[in-house]
Amino acid sequence: MHAVGYGDVFPVTPLGRVIASCAALSGVLVVAIPITIISTNFNGEYSKLEREREKIKSRMMLLRQHFKARKAGLDAVLDEVADMVRRNTQEFESEVSSLFEQARAELTEEVQEVVRMAFERRRQLHLAALAAGRVQGSITVEGQLDVTDAATASANESRPLSSSNS
Template sequence: MRKYLHHQLFTGAEFDGRLTLLNKLLVAIILLAVFTAVLSTEAELHDKWHYELLVAEAVFGAIFLAEYLARIYAAAENPGPEGDWVKRWRFIRSPLGLIDLAVVIASLLPLFVSHSSVLRTIRLLRVIAVMKFGRFSRALGEVWGAVKDRGDDLLVTLVLAGMLLLFGATALYLTEGDIQPEQFGSIPRALWWAVITLTTVGYGDAFPITPLGKVFASFVALSGIALVAMPTGIIAAAFSEAMQRRRDQRIEEMRAHLERLDQVDEAVEAKIAALQRTSNPKP
């Protein structure tokens, strides 16, 4: 039983890279628990289904507590010469163990403390923890590798965006500060407008009214379109290169495997020939 739980909860992936059945069920339960927590923040639903939501939260809390205890129990199967309780204590202190403990606390605390339902969203951390297994792990690793490979390019983009924000805020402060002191009376105030304009959101709560201010605003808005697109293109190109490297690696692995099979076939044929010679000696 302990080995089975260890494979289902810790190994977390079958030989084909898929999640184990238990981890799939846990992901579904986590998403259902988060969805329930989101619905419980609506006053009308909370008042109408208060008892049902409370029971659901208690059930989710019991499931996550049982999972946490099962992980502690199965942690003794982790490789290493240490004793069972040493391995279990290591798991408790590990990032995965701390995430599990936080999920359990977040699930049970709202049952005893009011206005703590927001803590239930911590359960999403368990989804991230489960996703580190199997094919999800490789996909996340490739995404992170793509970002690291283009770190310098992304840093340059970030610096350019910061310079443009400061330029736009300063320009609107100089041109609109005396006319609209509430919105542009200082560079920090103007920075709010610069951020929402650069990101092409534009809430409309602050906007220039002078011709020169509109010219600067147009420049910032058009530059924002390019700066928002630049990181997307950089990451997409890096991810495409990572996928190509992975395909090339798979091709090389398949070629090496075929070469090993050829060597094995030749060795087998040689042994068969030797056995035939010994079993049928020449007169």
């Protein structure tokens, strides 16, 4: 009926069998009580560990969402900076282009003024030379001076026209 596990000693009398059965039941009870306490504590710790794991998972999800939002925010900031650089570059290019156009217009105007002043000075000198009788010539409609030195003009008048032998 009951054996102690070695197979060499076992109860033979009915009273021995009852005592062996009681010892076996009390052994099971002695082992079962700590096992239930241990399993209850184990289940409590396992549940606590699962709750902590869920907290960690939820925190990880929050962090992922935060970093996704932050990354999206950083991408938005990066796009805004790129747009700002693009706008500033375009403004700078248009400003430089405007300055070049303004400088070109001013330089053209100044060159025209210098040419006009040089022409006026040359005309005054020619008029003075005409008045002194040293130069023969006139000013054309286009503003060109047709100046001939008096000595050259008299030499050309005295020279006969010939074919080009020179």
